[in-house]
Amino acid sequence: MRYFTTLIISLLVILGYESVLAQGCVAIxxxxxxxxxxxxxxxxxxxxxxxxAGIRYFKSFRHFxxxxxEANRLEDGTEVINRSYFLDLSLNYGITDRLYGNIxxxxxxxxxxxxxxxxxxxxxxxxxxHQTSSKGLSDIRFGLGYWLVDPQKEKKFNYAVALGLKLxxxxxxxxxxxxxxxxxxxxxxTAVVDQSIQPGDGGVGITVDIQGYHSLSHxxxxxxxxxxxxxxxxxxxIATRNGRSEFSCPDQYAARIGAYYNTKIHGVSVxxxxxxxxxSSDDLIGSSEGYRRxxxxxxxxxxxxxxxNNYSFNLSxxxxxxxxxxxxxxxxxRTIETGVYTHGDAAFADYLLNFTFAYRFGGSHKMPTEINLx
Numbered sequence: 001m002r003y004f005t006t007l008i009i010s011l012l013v014i015l016g017y018e019s020v021l022a023q024g025c026v027a028i029x030x031x032x033x034x035x036x037x038x039x040x041x042x043x044x045x046x047x048x049x050x051x052x053a054g055i056r057y058f059k060s061f062r063h064f065x066x067x068x069x070e071a072n073r074l075e076d077g078t079e080v081i082n083r084s085y086f087l088d089l090s091l092n093y094g095i096t097d098r099l100y101g102n103i104x105x106x107x108x109x110x111x112x113x114x115x116x117x118x119x120x121x122x123x124x125x126x127x128x129x130h131q132t133s134s135k136g137l138s139d140i141r142f143g144l145g146y147w148l149v150d151p152q153k154e155k156k157f158n159y160a161v162a163l164g165l166k167l168x169x170x171x172x173x174x175x176x177x178x179x180x181x182x183x184x185x186x187x188x189x190t191a192v193v194d195q196s197i198q199p200g201d202g203g204v205g206i207t208v209d210i211q212g213y214h215s216l217s218h219x220x221x222x223x224x225x226x227x228x229x230x231x232x233x234x235x236x237x238i239a240t241r242n243g244r245s246e247f248s249c250p251d252q253y254a255a256r257i258g259a260y261y262n263t264k265i266h267g268v269s270v271x272x273x274x275x276x277x278x279x280s281s282d283d284l285i286g287s288s289e290g291y292r293r294x295x296x297x298x299x300x301x302x303x304x305x306x307x308x309n310n311y312s313f314n315l316s317x318x319x320x321x322x323x324x325x326x327x328x329x330x331x332x333x334r335t336i337e338t339g340v341y342t343h344g345d346a347a348f349a350d351y352l353l354n355f356t357f358a359y360r361f362g363g364s365h366k367m368p369t370e371i372n373l374x
Contacts, residue, residue, distance in 0.1 A: 170200020202236025
């Protein structure tokens with residue numbers, strides 16, 4: 001049916017272009033980075049393209065140590081505030097009706113406001129809040145995916161497996177000005193900014209992405225997406241501002257499941273699902289040494305989509321229901337060495353704003369008008 005096709009496109013575009021965001025001080029940098037999207041394999045025939053742009057924003061300011069919020073940081077006015085903006089430019093191509101490829105070129109702009117980096121938090125510090133920023137190209141991702149079932153023969157369900165490569169194209173040694181530095185706290189110095197606002201992580205990574213869908217009816221579809229990024233390097237060679245260690249190149253993971261419903265309004269579909277995204281304490285391959293803030297966020301995610309001809313617009317707002325800053329590798333090592341339990345904190349966002357736009361072209365680029373699910 002035409003309405004079912006509209007729902008499919010909304011589902012696939014949202015999955016394909018949305019990335020997991022850096023959740024505040026936990027530097028999560030990319031979900032579905034090389035999956036293309038379902039539209040890249042299911043609705044794109046051989047020779048067709050799907051181009052897109054994703055715009056995202058969040059503000060992190062709530063501090064967590066483990067799963068417990070440190071509410072006193074807001075009360076005292078010492079919270080760290082990250083405001084982050086993302087632009088992902090994407091291009092997907094149907095190599096065959098089942099094999100697809102894609103590339104994502106991301107850009108970022110971060111503003112970070114804190115006291116502790118500019119003389120220290122009160123009462124022992126100067127209590128002056130200042131800001132550091134970073135911007136530019138982030139880490140480019142590209143890859144190949146393949147649908148396990150021929151989408152022309154099976155319409156009710158399918159799964160795709162994608163392998164990708166993440167390149168260290170983003171600056172991972174970005175510097176800005178820090179105030180109230182030096183022994184007397186009367187100097188301004190240029191130094192490397194916090195890991196959470198570095199445009200890149202400095203690592204070459206391999207991504208594995210599994211995505212799929214199950215049609216329950218002409219109006220309902222269940223979708224799933226699993227993602228893992230494995231960075232092979234231990235660290236990227238850049239020392240943290242205090243010089244005690246180097247920035248880690250951590251692994252990242254994400255999972256997403258939800259249901260799409262095609263409304264009676266022509267071209268409009270709605271989505272409701274859940275997602276978890278995080279940075280692991282221990283890497284799957286290689287050493288886990290270096291400085292990182294591991295943790296994860298679990299969210300409820302409502303969304304809405306609209307499709308017209310070969311255009312698609314989608315908006316989703318993941319709302320955090322659980323945030324957990326887990327123990328890092330360095331935390332665990334210090335606990336063993338000193339006998340004193342060590343567990344760092346991190347700031348998380350309450351919600352994210354994700355907006356995506358996509359356009360199909362090339363080949364026949366004609367939307368199917370009916371799908372037989374029987």
